[in-house]
Amino acid sequence: DQQVKQNSPSLSVQEGRISILNCDYTNSMFDYFLWYKKYPAEGPTFLISISSIKDKNEDGRFTVFLNKSAKHLSLHIVPSQPGDSAVYFCAASPSGGSNYKLTFGKGTLLTVNP
């Protein structure tokens, strides 16, 4: 039961170009979304998040867009740098309750070529 789907297992872009990573979700109870970046042999590192009351959140080179009607979010990285090469996980969490459990997608391996 994939409640959070990242349909592209990998993405390769040139340095300086835009990277767009996509994520779809099925659970209508999700209303807080996060992107994590993961290097090999390390834990996921928080990158950026968005709540369902917004459709865009920007932090430096990273922007997350949320389309609630389509249950779709995307992470844009502009400009992409070789150090951005990592696995990117989309995660979602419902509001209410107190557990803040995260449901992850399978991840997208981003490779930024110099």
Add this chain to the structure above:
Amino acid sequence: EPEVTQTPSHQVTQMGQEVILRCVPISNHLYFYWYRQILGQKVEFLVSFYNNEISEKSEIFDDQFSVERPDGSNFTLKIRSTKLEDSAMYFCASKPRQGGNYGYTFGSGTRLTVV
């Protein structure tokens, strides 16, 4: 910057043996979690712990699993009788009370290999 610390980084154990994975969450955090990632698969929620008790657990977290916060600083995951399919990266995470998912921080993980 505060970190979630996990030990050991790699543990090899024989099938049927008990293992204890250790975590030191960030000191002022109140919510504690274990997640795992089987090689090539997604990161999966195992259990959440708040106010000295389990607040939610997944189907994976069966009677072979238990968690403990024995001394106010450590947070441990015990697997009583390991199976081959328990081989995975196990991540501990913690978060403060305030701000929804703000501050949700993961450790670097323990790679458990069951042989």
